[in-house]
Amino acid sequence: MAAALVPPALALDPAKPLAQYRLTQWGVDEGLEHGSVHMLTEDAQGFLWVGTLVGLSRFDGVNFEGVAVHDGSHLRLPPESGTTIGKRMDYFVRSIATSGEGMWAAIGEGGVAKRVDRRWVPFALPNSGIIRVIAPRASGGFWIGGERGVQAIDVTDGVPNLVASGVALKGPVWFIREDADRRLWVGSESGTHLREPDGRWRHLEAEFKLPPRITWTVFRDQQGVHWIGGRNGLIRFDDKGVRVYGPADGLALATVRAIAEDRTGALWIATPGGGLQRFRANGNGGRGEFDTLTTKEGLNSDSVMTVYADRAGNIWAGMAGGGVARLSDPPIASYRKKDGLTGDWIWTAHEDAAGDIWLGTNGNGVSVLRDVGGQVRVVRRIPGTVNGLDTVWSMHAWDPGRAIVSATQGIGRIERDDRVTWLYRLADGENPPRVFLRTRDGKLLVAKGRKLFEVRAEGVVDAGHPEFKAVVSSLLETPEGDLIAGTRQGSIQRLDRRANKLT
Numbered sequence: 289m290a291a292a293l294v295p296p297a298l299a300l301d302p303a304k305p306l307a308q309y310r311l312t313q314w315g316v317d318e319g320l321e322h323g324s325v326h327m328l329t330e331d332a333q334g335f336l337w338v339g340t341l342v343g344l345s346r347f348d349g350v351n352f353e354g355v356a357v358h359d360g361s362h363l364r365l366p367p368e369s370g371t372t373i374g375k376r377m378d379y380f381v382r383s384i385a386t387s388g389e390g391m392w393a394a395i396g397e398g399g400v401a402k403r404v405d406r407r408w409v410p411f412a413l414p415n416s417g418i419i420r421v422i423a424p425r426a427s428g429g430f431w432i433g434g435e436r437g438v439q440a441i442d443v444t445d446g447v448p449n450l451v452a453s454g455v456a457l458k459g460p461v462w463f464i465r466e467d468a469d470r471r472l473w474v475g476s477e478s479g480t481h482l483r484e485p486d487g488r489w490r491h492l493e494a495e496f497k498l499p500p501r502i503t504w505t506v507f508r509d510q511q512g513v514h515w516i517g518g519r520n521g522l523i524r525f526d527d528k529g530v531r532v533y534g535p536a537d538g539l540a541l542a543t544v545r546a547i548a549e550d551r552t553g554a555l556w557i558a559t560p561g562g563g564l565q566r567f568r569a570n571g572n573g574g575r576g577e578f579d580t581l582t583t584k585e586g587l588n589s590d591s592v593m594t595v596y597a598d599r600a601g602n603i604w605a606g607m608a609g610g611g612v613a614r615l616s617d618p619p620i621a622s623y624r625k626k627d628g629l630t631g632d633w634i635w636t637a638h639e640d641a642a643g644d645i646w647l648g649t650n651g652n653g654v655s656v657l658r659d660v661g662g663q664v665r666v667v668r669r670i671p672g673t674v675n676g677l678d679t680v681w682s683m684h685a686w687d688p689g690r691a692i693v694s695a696t697q698g699i700g701r702i703e704r705d706d707r708v709t710w711l712y713r714l715a716d717g718e719n720p721p722r723v724f725l726r727t728r729d730g731k732l733l734v735a736k737g738r739k740l741f742e743v744r745a746e747g748v749v750d751a752g753h754p755e756f757k758a759v760v761s762s763l764l765e766t767p768e769g770d771l772i773a774g775t776r777q778g779s780i781q782r783l784d785r786r787a788n789k790l791t
């Protein structure tokens with residue numbers, strides 16, 4: 289990929305819960321050719337490439353451009369070849385590799401394709417079988433893997449040809465990568481195989497006496513640690529040995545299909561049935577901490593098949609049947625009951641003199657948010673069971689630690705010890721007031737029906753102003769000290785406070 293001109297900022301705040309990131313999703317209704325996504329990558333120009341069950345699409349941030357290299361019945365070669373690859377195109381683009389040879393894709397049934405002049409040119413590879421992965425080869429050309437194990441192709445004048453690979457591993461092969469140290473990693477139905485630069489082969493599951501597994505991916509993080517995903521857990525591997533993470537450690541499922549890493553060093557894990565997970569290895573007494581995003585938090589599908597971190601720092605997830613999702617860091621944060629609030633239905637919010645945010649809920653009392661060291665946290669929870677405090681329709685917070693609320697039972701004052709002092713009790717069938725206004729002269733007014741009342745320490749008293757012509761639904765004060773009231777009938781009235789008359 290092309291280097292960025294300037295170092296980009298972190299896109300995902302590592303301190304935020306996953307549900308506080310902006311989740312944007314695309315499916316068939318948004319132009320994606322198919323809802324099952326199994327491959328994601330980014331090209332040098334910053335376009336996202338999406339591999340689905342029916343081919344390949346390019347996403348420019350707004351629209352999907354379908355560029356599948358088959359016509360729905362056969363994968364067609366250039367007309368002069370007079371041949372096709374395979375029979376019906378039942379396989380799909382699962383892997384793309386970029387090297388000095390250009391951008392190449394493994395297209396499933398017996399062939400590869402090269403990106404040339406904004407189009408994909410397919411090539412048949414007889415005897416290659418079904419190809420599931422393509423990766424650059426240090427000596428030139430590419431490694432390919434699939435049903436017939438590990439194979440190699442050379443590229444001469446832009447045309448690929450199968451050559452002897454020197455690798456006798458049998459298939460199916462799901463993953464191949466040759467790293468900068470000339471070590472060859474192979475993930476297969478029989479587990480994880482590693483060829484060292486001296487030619488020595490290691491079978492990690494046998495070497496470390498691990499349960500038999502299928503290996504789907506091997507990822508090297510910023511610290512040089514390798515993370516191996518497959519069936520039977522997540523494996524951490526370095527020169528000191530291995531560590532296996534499973535459901536007992538917080539892994540959603542014992543199956544990992546893909547791994548990516550963001551700029552903070554957090555790993556993102558795709559699980560086919562357990563959703564998308566973030567793993568931070570430096571917490572929880574060294575065991576690491578897992579956070580999970582599933583359909584409960586709005587993800588289209590829990591079957592996450594692939595994950596990718598783009599150069600801007602966003603995290604992309606491809607789902608089986610759920611399309612593609614992007615996690616980005618929004619300029620605002622959201623808070624829910626699972627983040628510590630007493631409830632998710634918020635009717636009113638107010639900031640007190642100390643900067644705390646008071647939130648009144650529908651049936652669950654009051655929560656108070658505070659900025660603590662740059663992180664907003666819930667510092668008080670006053671549930672609806674406290675002193676009859678239930679649904680809070682409106683509130684006014686002024687004195688740090690205390691607030692006036694209009695609730696189901698009436699108008700009350702929340703004290704610093706969470707007790708509620710009731711200043712006015714509603715009669716049966718009486719609607720609760722929903723408009724507070726503190727005027728410049730320090731009075732706290734509340735609109736109840738068409739009348740204005742003043743809230744005082746000892747109770748609620750008539751403010752002595754004439755009635756408005758309709759029920760007051762909003763109230764503000766002008767620079768001159770007059771009051772402007774919006775009513776439920778859609779009218780606006782002005783109260784001249786000096787003359788104490790409506791105009």
